[in-house]
Amino acid sequence: MEIVITFERENSTKKINFKGKTLEELLLQLKLNPEAVIVTRKDEILTEEEVLKNKDHLIILSVVSGG
Amino acid sequence: MKCFQCQDKAIIELQHGPVCKNHFIHYFEEKVFKTIQKYQLLEPNDKICVACSGGKDSQTVLYLIKKYLQTHHQDTKNLKVLAIDEGIKGYRNTTLKDLKQFCKEQRVELKILEAKKELKYTLDQALKSLKKKNQLEKPCHICGVWRRYLINKGARELKCTKLVTGHNLDDEAQAVIMNIFKANTSLSAHLGPISGIKDYELFVRRVKPLYFCPEKEVRLYALIKKFPVKFIECPYAEEGYRAAIRDMLNNFENKYKGTKQGVISSFLQILPLIKEKEIKTNTKPLRECKICHEPANQEVCHACKILGVLNEK
Numbered sequence: 001m002e003i004v005i006t007f008e009r010e011n012s013t014k015k016i017n018f019k020g021k022t023l024e025e026l027l028l029q030l031k032l033n034p035e036a037v038i039v040t041r042k043d044e045i046l047t048e049e050e051v052l053k054n055k056d057h058l059i060i061l062s063v064v065s066g067g
Numbered sequence: 068m069k070c071f072q073c074q075d076k077a078i079i080e081l082q083h084g085p086v087c088k089n090h091f092i093h094y095f096e097e098k099v100f101k102t103i104q105k106y107q108l109l110e111p112n113d114k115i116c117v118a119c120s121g122g123k124d125s126q127t128v129l130y131l132i133k134k135y136l137q138t139h140h141q142d143t144k145n146l147k148v149l150a151i152d153e154g155i156k157g158y159r160n161t162t163l164k165d166l167k168q169f170c171k172e173q174r175v176e177l178k179i180l181e182a183k184k185e186l187k188y189t190l191d192q193a194l195k196s197l198k199k200k201n202q203l204e205k206p207c208h209i210c211g212v213w214r215r216y217l218i219n220k221g222a223r224e225l226k227c228t229k230l231v232t233g234h235n236l237d238d239e240a241q242a243v244i245m246n247i248f249k250a251n252t253s254l255s256a257h258l259g260p261i262s263g264i265k266d267y268e269l270f271v272r273r274v275k276p277l278y279f280c281p282e283k284e285v286r287l288y289a290l291i292k293k294f295p296v297k298f299i300e301c302p303y304a305e306e307g308y309r310a311a312i313r314d315m316l317n318n319f320e321n322k323y324k325g326t327k328q329g330v331i332s333s334f335l336q337i338l339p340l341i342k343e344k345e346i347k348t349n350t351k352p353l354r355e356c357k358i359c360h361e362p363a364n365q366e367v368c369h370a371c372k373i374l375g376v377l378n379e380k
Contacts (some may be wrong), residue, residue: 033317066298066301
C-alpha cells in the first residue's frame, strides 16, 4: 500500500511503499525509534498497534527539540 | 488499543497500561504535582521564575506551575517568566515569538534578557570573532555558559527565590550516563530534582518539576494542549556526545521499557552520598567573580573568561 508521510523535522512530505500492516512495522521500515517520534493521522494520535490503510496521510512529529 | 481505565481509544502505552487522552492528561499532571510536593520544589512564599526557551518543555512547565499555584490557592502574581536571547539569527527570534504568544495567552509577565545588551555580543558575533582569533570554542559550550549566567542573573534581578526549568527525565538520564561514562561524578552531585549542593546567596536554587516525565510524554502533553511549539533546529546544533547517549537510551527504552526511569531511580538512591562526598571534598566552592560579582567556582567566572578572550585585541 501507499502511505503519505509528512516529516515535521525535515519539513518534507514523501510517498512510501509499505508492505506491512501496523504503525510499528512502518516505523521499523523507516528506521525510526518509536521513543523519538509521535505519529498522527487526521489530528488523531496513533499507538504502534494501529493498523494502517492505503493512502493514509501520517504526520511524524519529532519528540526531541531542535535546540 | 483501548484505555485500561475507561476503554476509550488509547494514545500511549504507559508502564502500567495503555491510556486515552483524558487519562493521560490526568496522569501527567498528577505526576508533576506529586514531584513538586514530594521534593518540596516550591514553598508557599516562593517568588517563582520559570526559565523559558519557548520549546515544549518550558511551555509545559510554565503552564503546569501556573495550574499548580491556582489549584493550591496560591497567588500567580509571584510567577515570572525569563527568556534569554543569545542572538542566534533565524532561530531564537522564532522560538521567542512562540513564547511571547504563549505568555500573552497565559497572562504571565515575560522578561527577555539579551546577550547583546548584557554581554556586549550576540552569540553569532562572538563565534565569528572567536573564529578570527583561531579560538575554536564549541557554540553549545558558550551558549550554555551564557544561558546559565544570564538566567541566574535575571532571576535574582526579578527577586525570585526559585528558578524553575523544563528539564525532563530524558535530559537527566542522559546527564547521569554521560557523567558516568566520562567519570565526572562531581558533576552529578549538582543534578537531581533540586539542582546544586547547597544554598548560596547569589545563586537562585533551580528546580525541575518535569523530572520524572519522559520527553515523549512532554511532547505529547504539549501537542494535546495545542501549545504553540514549532520544530526549528538551532543552526549550531550538532549531533555530539549527548545525542549518542540519547539514541542509546532510546534504543534501550524501546527494547526494555522502564530503562530511563531505572537510571533515575538508581541515581536518586545514591545522590545523597555523591552530594555528601562533594561537600567534603569540593575544592572549588562557589564564590563571587572578581570581575562581574556573579557566582563563580574560580576567581573569574566562565562568562567573564569568554568575554576576556573576545575583548583581546
